[in-house]
Structures are given as structure tokens and as C-alpha cells.
Amino acid sequence: MPEPEICFVICPIGDDDTDIRKRSDIALKEIISPVVSPFGYEIRRADNISHPGLITNQIIDMLAEAPLVIADLSDGNPNVFYELAIRHITGLPCIQLIQMGQKVPFDTSGMRTIQYDLRVDLAHKAMDELKQQISSVKEGTYKPDNPILSAKRYEAIKRKILSTDDSELRELFTELMDSMKSSMDEMKVEIGELKQTNPQIYSDISTNSDVLFIDLGKLNPSSISQRAGRMSRLCKHDRINVCKREIARCLKELETNPSLSNIERITLTERMINLQAYLEELTNEDSEES
Structure with missing residues (x-):
């Protein structure tokens, strides 16, 4: 047996x-x-x-x-x-x-x-x-x-792309990285403007951000139910602003914290991608309603 x-x-x-x-x-x-x-x-x-x-x-x-x-x-x-x-x-x-x-x-x-x-x-x-x-x-x-496997996959893909003879593929990868950085820079400016022009909303968002962003894009049913009440009290405009603030926070962490491990950097980058997708969804909904 x-x-x-x-x-x-x-x-x-x-x-x-x-x-x-x-x-x-x-x-x-x-x-x-x-x-x-x-x-x-x-x-x-x-x-x-x-x-x-x-x-x-x-x-x-x-x-x-x-x-x-x-x-x-x-x-x-x-x-x-x-x-x-x-x-x-x-x-x-x-x-x-x-x-x-x-x-x-x-x-x-x-x-x-x-x-x-x-x-x-x-x-x-x-x-x-x-x-x-x-x-x-x-x-x-x-x-x-898991974070270790994600880091391995990322490094493997990066090596494969940068070592390929296909110049178009290498250029596409470089353009993608540049595009992400450009988008993050624009959001960083918008966050700064928000903080200067409407400090009250910015303060309110700061208070609520920890409630809203456990892992947007990957929220499980339990997380949603626990936060639904407070989320419903925020209008869509506030959610957009919270999303921008959280993206800016992740970006600042990547730019200013040299002690981050490769795994932490990859996790933060994935988080920003999820947040950006959620932000685009909110923005599109906002445009359709107006």
C-alpha cells in the first residue's frame, strides 16, 4: 500500500x-x-x-x-x-x-x-x-x-526580450516601459495639483485610502463586504482621486526607497498597473455619464 x-x-x-x-x-x-x-x-x-x-x-x-x-x-x-x-x-x-x-x-x-x-x-x-x-x-x-516566481518570470522575460535579435520586440518592450513611466509622471503632477488646489479633499482621501486600497484589481469578496459601507460614501470623483494618490505613493516608494528588494519593486509595479487599469475604468465611466 x-x-x-x-x-x-x-x-x-x-x-x-x-x-x-x-x-x-x-x-x-x-x-x-x-x-x-x-x-x-x-x-x-x-x-x-x-x-x-x-x-x-x-x-x-x-x-x-x-x-x-x-x-x-x-x-x-x-x-x-x-x-x-x-x-x-x-x-x-x-x-x-x-x-x-x-x-x-x-x-x-x-x-x-x-x-x-x-x-x-x-x-x-x-x-x-x-x-x-x-x-x-x-x-x-x-x-x-508568488513574489519569488513573479520575479523569476519577470527577469526571464526581460532577458529573453533584450537578448533577442528581433529589434521590433526590443523596441516594443522599451516603449512599454517608457509609456508606463510617462503615465506615472503625469499622475504625479496631477497629485501635486490636487494637493495644492483642494487640500480638504486630499486630506479626506488620505484618511480613507487605507480602507479602499488593500489590493484594488484583486479584491476578494470578504474585502469588498468589509469596505462596501465606507466605499459607498465616497463619490466617484473621490475614488478617482484616491486612486491617483495611491499610484503616486507607489511611484514615490519606487523612486526614493533604495532598500526595496527586487520582489518588492515588482509587486509595487504590478500594484500600479492594477490601479491604473481601475483608474481608467473609473474615468471611462465618468466620461460616459457626462
Whole structure:
């Protein structure tokens, strides 16, 4: 009889009898296990690895080889993110969870993350989403995507384009980059004008921007429902201005922060592209209505 496939769970564990340990144990027992086990996986967690040897090496082996990893990002535990980065390098299936009400950290905010709660009704919703994602893994339709893979793809495409003999393709790539920079420069000027001509609106937008822009273009239903009330109170003109401000903020971060990693730069650039598409949609709607 073949050995079952391993599902390795990474999460904040904490000491015995702490709230962190209790939450992680309940999430594992009541949310993860009932969904994962019927797919034929054997669940492992760092605190129940029983094989002899250095525990750190065994964890890395699990991260590098397990057919499935589930990562609970709750509390922003540094060990969890260290282990998550190792898993990202492999490009193998990885499903993210986070306790409802907590913010997904910057580098992983563009990735689908299941929000869970220990309340029965919300736990069942998270279990349904988890089941869907595991089904895609088992059916072979899962497409890995994370900041490390995005950086690799970007660099590979860039090298291929710049090394090609096709001068038209190289020129197209250069024009695209120039066009994006030009658009960002124009928006930067508009943001400056907005701040000078209407500081009150700019101040109001600053107050609301964190509510509106978790990841525009990739908003999940939960994010939308949590922010629908406040979003509805802003007119379309304000949303356009907020969008411009957020694009300008991303641009400023790219231009003035030399400590950004390549992954952070790519993530910020993708965010600006999503925001620009959303801005164009709002602008077109505004034009049609007028």
C-alpha cells in the first residue's frame, strides 16, 4: 500500500497552553484536518515530527518536498514567513490562511488568502474555500504564483526580450516601459495639483485610502463586504482621486526607497498597473455619464 502524501502545516505554534497554541490547535483540528484528510493527505506540523534528527533539517525537507503546504499567516510570525519563503522557491502548491480581521502582509497581499474564524459559520466558509483550492491541486489545475516566481518570470522575460535579435520586440518592450513611466509622471503632477488646489479633499482621501486600497484589481469578496459601507460614501470623483494618490505613493516608494528588494519593486509595479487599469475604468465611466 503506497504511503499517503504529506500535507505540511506551517503556523504560529507557541508554548503549551498559550492562546496562540490553542488557536492553532483548534484551526488544525476543526478546519484543516476535516478538509485535508478526505483527499488522502497525512497532516504534519513541526511540533509532531517524530523522526530522529535535527528538527530544522526535517522542516526544510518537508517544505521542499511535501506535495502540499498550508501556511497560517496569523500574527505575522517570523518563523512562518521564513518557512513560507522556502516553500515559494520550490513553486509547489501552497495555500495561505489568516485569521479574520488580520491584515495580509505586503509581500503576500497579492496572493489569494483564505480568511478563517473559529465561529462555526465562518469556519465552514473557510473550509469550503480550502476544499476548492485543494481540489485544484489534486486535479492538476493549480497554478503556482508568488513574489519569488513573479520575479523569476519577470527577469526571464526581460532577458529573453533584450537578448533577442528581433529589434521590433526590443523596441516594443522599451516603449512599454517608457509609456508606463510617462503615465506615472503625469499622475504625479496631477497629485501635486490636487494637493495644492483642494487640500480638504486630499486630506479626506488620505484618511480613507487605507480602507479602499488593500489590493484594488484583486479584491476578494470578504474585502469588498468589509469596505462596501465606507466605499459607498465616497463619490466617484473621490475614488478617482484616491486612486491617483495611491499610484503616486507607489511611484514615490519606487523612486526614493533604495532598500526595496527586487520582489518588492515588482509587486509595487504590478500594484500600479492594477490601479491604473481601475483608474481608467473609473474615468471611462465618468466620461460616459457626462
